[in-house]
Amino acid sequence: MRMLITRPEPDAQATRDRLAALDIAADIAPLMTRQNLPGHLPPPDGFAAVALTSTNALRALSETASLEPLFDKPVFAVGDRTAHEARQLGFARVTAADGTLESLATTIALARVGGPVFYPAGKHLSGDLAHALAPHGLMVVTVPVYEMVAETALAADAIAGLAASAFGAVLFYSRRTAEIFCTLVADVIAPADRRNLPVICLSENVAAPLLNHHFSRVLLADHPSEEAMLALSLAFAREQTGS
Template sequence: MMRLLVTRPAPDAGAQAERLRGLGHEPIVSPLLKVEFLNPELPALSCVQALIVTSRNGLRALEVAGKLESARALPLFAVGSASAKRARELGFEEVYEGPGTAEGLAPLIVSKCVPARGLLLHLAGERIAFDLKGALEGQGFEAAQPALYRTLAASSFSTEAHEALVAGALEGVIVMSPATARAYMELVAAQGLGAAAAKPAYFCLSENVAAPLAALEGARIIVSPSPSEDDLLALARCKAAKC
């Protein structure tokens, strides 16, 4: 069993905490990002040949915008297993699952779609790690990438997380995105927690996620073999079992 810090935004933080409890860990929840949904003008879905989501927040944004019912009839390309699973739960029937990164999703989209059939609509956030629109346009497609949501960094750790970090009681931190890693580092610097933050292990979804944590001198940064939450949590389980 490990005491692990869960840093995802709500509601994903609660779901991840439950998974960790089921694996025998003790999660401490401190969301480091808050998702704020925007209200951009979207293209008419009748002109769209397929939707693209690189985060479950894109699907939540569709719900908030009241577009989910009409969108279900379209093929949907999901960045990875979690987004694909959520899309199917919401009633999408034609769901294509990518390898876990937007860059890796692009070839799958190109292989299944035809430029003449219409627009590709990426339900994106305000800040993107990979320009999927540009990659698709480079292959002759028309693509749109409106920002449907933004993430705002937390101004502090939760009280429980702060106390555990200061006391050296955290054994690991789960980090799922570069934005979360940046928010974590900003709080560590602002609160003078550099020495304390070097003690836990950091379980990161990818090398890009791990990059902002490199400034933590001496910290153990462990990167998942694939950008999958299942594989990442398996790493934590293995660490706890000393395998």
Template sequence: MRVLVTRPQPDADATAARLVAAGFHAQVDPMLVVEALGEAHLPAGRFDAVALTSVNGARLLATRAELAGLSRLPFFTVGHRTAAAAPDHLAEMHIASGNAAALVTLLRDTLPRGARVLHVAGEDRAVELGEALAPAGIEVALFVIYRAVPARALAAETVAAIRAGRIDAAFHFSPRTAATLVECAKAAGIVEDAARIAHLCFSRNVAAPLEAVGWPTRIAEAPTEEGLFALLRG
């Protein structure tokens, strides 16, 4: 069985290696390229906590000079994958159960009214923490340190494999990678061919752009890579 992996690097190669170790074949074609924003400036003022809502934000924060002034604060992450990518030697870590709603609840239940949270994120975000936490009296300052640029086209070998029916399944980790794959499939004229693939998704939000063009989707019980592997084996 050959599985298409469209998540950004370096995570795409890590997922591919895990697929190969499990006895599958992997076709890697990232639909997003992550670009660090070195010119980003830390917002002024004090912070009572730091929130991380993506693996890329967690990974890139570890490379920035601002980390030295933040590492003693409590960190809140959306899930275990993001926590694993976070900088080492943080003073305190709180981990939500894997989605934005759970992170909002964790922040609201842990921090007092009047707290100020630094949200380390990308230009495109699945959740606006400031809006979600305002009713709880918690202020959020946004620190955008990367952007994710959509791919312009599928690789020629991916197009050929889909046309020939050599892709059996695809892993989908985010709405943006899923939507970008749909647009690239339209441009390559392979939307109907891609409907023969089993599209395995983190969540209903991830599946939405795929279902809009009639592709069959299955949703993981938990929004984790393990959940996608469970679908693959099932």
């Protein structure tokens, strides 16, 4: 059983290492690369809290030396992994939501934040946090601090492996990654073969583009987290290999 990881670095290598600890071999074919965006951030003293939906936002702010002025703010992270990264970088008051934008909005609303929320985000957003919090009377200032740039081609070894049906499954962590994958493999995987390739997805939203392109062997994590993806990968590998 060999799997293909499509998420960007450095997360792809981290997932590969965790799969290896479960005796699952994996290749890496990142479909996006993070680029920090230039620009000036608004003064931190105008915000009552920080919202985070990605560790990439933290990495972008860290690399541009923009984190320290925010350390005294309470942080609301979309999930445990992003919360852990925030604590590692120096935030002391961090609350983790349940892994979805909806749960993050609910967590912030219930905290009764007393002022505008700063939301450093990616250029391509999969959800609208400002819209979700508007009914609660909360203002969200969304500032793009990074962009995930799509790759224009798959790595040659990944193409060869897909063409030879060498991968037991492909892992997807974001809808945009799934969309890019479908575009890049249009001439690599025949429609009939797509129905036989298992795809392991973080959520239904992530899986939607794959289903639209006739990848019908879709496995969904029972929770939008890395732990759930790894548990599903292990269960699937054991089922396929009988071990």
